Amino acid sequence: MKKFMNDPKNFVPEMLDxxxxxNPDTLKYVPDYNLIMRxxxxxxxxxxxxxxxxxxxxxxHVMTVGKGMLTGACPGxxxxxxxMDYVYESAKLLNSDxxxxxxxxxxxxxxxxxxxxxxxxxxxxxxxxIAYVNxxxxxxxxxxxxxxxxxxxxxxxMKAAGxxxxxxxxxxxxxxxxxxxxxxxxxxGIALSGxxxxxxxxxxxxxxxxxxxxxxxxxxxxxxxxxxxKSADEIVDELLEAVVSDLPFESGDxxxxxxxxxxxxxxxxxxxxxxxxxxxxxxxGIKVWRSYVGEYCTSLEMAGVSLTLxxxxxxxxxxxxxPAEIAIRTF
Amino acid sequence: MKKFMNDPKNFVPEMLDxxxxxNPDTLKYVPDYNLIMRxxxxxxxxxxxxxxxxxxxxxxHVMTVGKGMLTGACPGxxxxxxxMDYVYESAKLLNSDxxxxxxxxxxxxxxxxxxxxxxxxxxxxxxxxIAYVNxxxxxxxxxxxxxxxxxxxxxxxMKAAGxxxxxxxxxxxxxxxxxxxxxxxxxxGIALSGxxxxxxxxxxxxxxxxxxxxxxxxxxxxxxxxxxxKSADEIVDELLEAVVSDLPFESGDxxxxxxxxxxxxxxxxxxxxxxxxxxxxxxxGIKVWRSYVGEYCTSLEMAGVSLTLxxxxxxxxxxxxxPAEIAIRTF
Numbered sequence: 196m197k198k199f200m201n202d203p204k205n206f207v208p209e210m211l212d213x214x215x216x217x218n219p220d221t222l223k224y225v226p227d228y229n230l231i232m233r234x235x236x237x238x239x240x241x242x243x244x245x246x247x248x249x250x251x252x253x254x255x256h257v258m259t260v261g262k263g264m265l266t267g268a269c270p271g272x273x274x275x276x277x278x279m280d281y282v283y284e285s286a287k288l289l290n291s292d293x294x295x296x297x298x299x300x301x302x303x304x305x306x307x308x309x310x311x312x313x314x315x316x317x318x319x320x321x322x323x324x325i326a327y328v329n330x331x332x333x334x335x336x337x338x339x340x341x342x343x344x345x346x347x348x349x350x351x352x353m354k355a356a357g358x359x360x361x362x363x364x365x366x367x368x369x370x371x372x373x374x375x376x377x378x379x380x381x382x383x384g385i386a387l388s389g390x391x392x393x394x395x396x397x398x399x400x401x402x403x404x405x406x407x408x409x410x411x412x413x414x415x416x417x418x419x420x421x422x423x424x425k426s427a428d429e430i431v432d433e434l435l436e437a438v439v440s441d442l443p444f445e446s447g448d449x450x451x452x453x454x455x456x457x458x459x460x461x462x463x464x465x466x467x468x469x470x471x472x473x474x475x476x477x478x479x480g481i482k483v484w485r486s487y488v489g490e491y492c493t494s495l496e497m498a499g500v501s502l503t504l505x506x507x508x509x510x511x512x513x514x515x516x517x518p519a520e521i522a523i524r525t526f
Numbered sequence: 527m528k529k530f531m532n533d534p535k536n537f538v539p540e541m542l543d544x545x546x547x548x549n550p551d552t553l554k555y556v557p558d559y560n561l562i563m564r565x566x567x568x569x570x571x572x573x574x575x576x577x578x579x580x581x582x583x584x585x586x587h588v589m590t591v592g593k594g595m596l597t598g599a600c601p602g603x604x605x606x607x608x609x610m611d612y613v614y615e616s617a618k619l620l621n622s623d624x625x626x627x628x629x630x631x632x633x634x635x636x637x638x639x640x641x642x643x644x645x646x647x648x649x650x651x652x653x654x655x656i657a658y659v660n661x662x663x664x665x666x667x668x669x670x671x672x673x674x675x676x677x678x679x680x681x682x683x684m685k686a687a688g689x690x691x692x693x694x695x696x697x698x699x700x701x702x703x704x705x706x707x708x709x710x711x712x713x714x715g716i717a718l719s720g721x722x723x724x725x726x727x728x729x730x731x732x733x734x735x736x737x738x739x740x741x742x743x744x745x746x747x748x749x750x751x752x753x754x755x756k757s758a759d760e761i762v763d764e765l766l767e768a769v770v771s772d773l774p775f776e777s778g779d780x781x782x783x784x785x786x787x788x789x790x791x792x793x794x795x796x797x798x799x800x801x802x803x804x805x806x807x808x809x810x811g812i813k814v815w816r817s818y819v820g821e822y823c824t825s826l827e828m829a830g831v832s833l834t835l836x837x838x839x840x841x842x843x844x845x846x847x848x849p850a851e852i853a854i855r856t857f
Contacts, residue, residue, distance in 0.1 A: 197718045199758045199795040210794050213801025217817035253794045387528045426532045461789040463541050463584045464530040470544025486548035
């Protein structure tokens with residue numbers, strides 16, 4: 196294992212410290228709960244949106260905190276759900292008169308922590324609700340999940356909910372838009388390499404030089420099958436077939452098309468795949484309204500990508516193009 | 527070699543097609559010269575800025591074309607300078623009454639192609655000039671270079687020159703700001719893995735599980751030395767010592783601090799390094815004015831980072847915060 200780090204135990208806190216130092220005017224770091232929060236939060240003018248899950252998926256979620264996105268993110272250690280008290284304390288700190296929406300990617304450990312925190316918050320009469328994300332079409336149940344996994348499509352949930360919250364919508368409205376987006380996103384991923392959590396020191400799985408994992412999970416969970424390496428055209432065909440047939444997306448639909456890098460795949464390859472997918476969708480009569488190419492939800496240094504489609508209507512288009520101010524990349 | 531691609535010969539054109547499809551309103555693709563250009567170019571209201579170099583360094587330069595950045599980019603194949611006629615034809619197509627500035631990272635092959643193109647353009651009375659970038663402090667001469675190499679600091683040159691051109695400045699003024707920025711940027715990189723050009727199919731170099739290449743070039747050229755893997759603290763100390771002592775940057779200086787991912791290193795590790803570097807600069811009395819963390823100039827899937835400092839004054843600060851519209855990532 197070669198990683199840029201000091202003591203593996205401090206991998207997450209040192210990363211969070213870096214995020215805060217890089218954004219001194221807009222973000223604050225609360226070490227006790229691994230919390231990265233908007234410096235101007237809480238505000239009683241808008242619903243608070245909190246997410247977390249394990250670390251190792253950056254930019255999700257600690258680097259997507261900001262105006263028009265998350266109010267805060269309180270992740271656990273790498274690939275580990277946050278302890279319930281991180282969620283509870285973060286939600287209390289960021290509580291707003293308009294209430295708190297907890298966004299949860301569907302993994303058993305995450306559900307447990309976030310649902311227990313919700314109960315504890317309700318017991319103190321804090322207005323709180325939960326919305327779930329489960330966009331991965333690869334498998335029904337998985338190593339850490341009953342039901343479908345939440346993966347990169349979560350970006351569209353955060354973006355739409357964040358934009359609506361920024362406009363002053365109610366908790367009910369923000370939860371409704373999160374659930375609406377979740378109902379129209381579908382994702383599948385493919386890995387070309389394993390991934391190594393810092394504290395573990397060994398890869399979670401390995402692939403031979405001519406192998407790929409089709410439908411991989413973002414913690415290295417198995418997908419649909421292990422297969423021989425294929426051409427980019429064949430890979431896009433398989434990802435599109437799985438995603439398009441699931442909703443299903445149909446001729447005449449308008450979609451946002453995301454190619455998400457899983458951490459170790461360069462952006463050149465991501466754009467190559469994007470071009471192929473865009474062309475093949477046009478052949479199916481599905482119109483790409485907007486492109487999303489880059490890293491949105493990673494699995495440390497895993498080589499691979501996922502493909503997400505989000506079916507858009509006028510309401511979603513308006514929310515998705517609202518400005519967002521986040522921690523990553525300053526041009 | 528596992529890459530998302532079809533025929534390796536089409537790696538670059540398929541990537542360029544993807545960039546164009548992802549940005550139909552703002553970019554155009556001219557396949558004959560590997561040219562990605564602003565859809566609204568040329569304009570006689572502003573100096574045209576053209577860059578190129580080899581492919582494989584994305585987002586540089588084909589994904590940094592747009593308002594307030596490059597007017598166009600015409601790269602060669604992976605790690606290969608563009609043929610002289612790509613530069614010549616692209617410059618003719620994008621020619622403006624205000625003239626054309628050719629930005630060139632200092633490699634022998636690039637200089638030859640761009641300088642020959644400049645002569646051919648001048649012979650046709652086109653107003654054209656060149657500015658060079660050579661920010662890498664690692665080594666004096668290198669495999670493909672006489673003098674210092676141009677690496678990730680080039681971002682600051684593009685950004686400042688692009689912002690000034692957008693304001694309607696003259697060719698002389700835009701060239702002067704490019705040269706000014708080049709005089710205040712210093713960079714050094716470090717690799718944890720090799721990099722494999724698609725057509726070659728084999729890594730340019732390999733590193734053992736406990737090795738790193740200190741001062742690596744962005745085409746896998748050797749750096750200062752090969753060393754045993756070190757902690758993040760020790761690595762930042764070495765990069766900062768090399769960069770700070772070179773200009774030198776001094777107590778009281780204000781700087782932009784960039785941690786640039788070389789392609790295979792996740793953003794979590796990049797932010798971890800950023801935090802350490804920010805803290806250590808503060809200890810030296812050097813004030814970080816603004817953070818730049820992410821991939822700016824890569825080497826395909828190489829694991830590694832580079833650290834760049836850019837000393838800023840009021841003029842540079844104003845230019846660096848001007849809006850820029852580029853191809854990559856849509857939030």
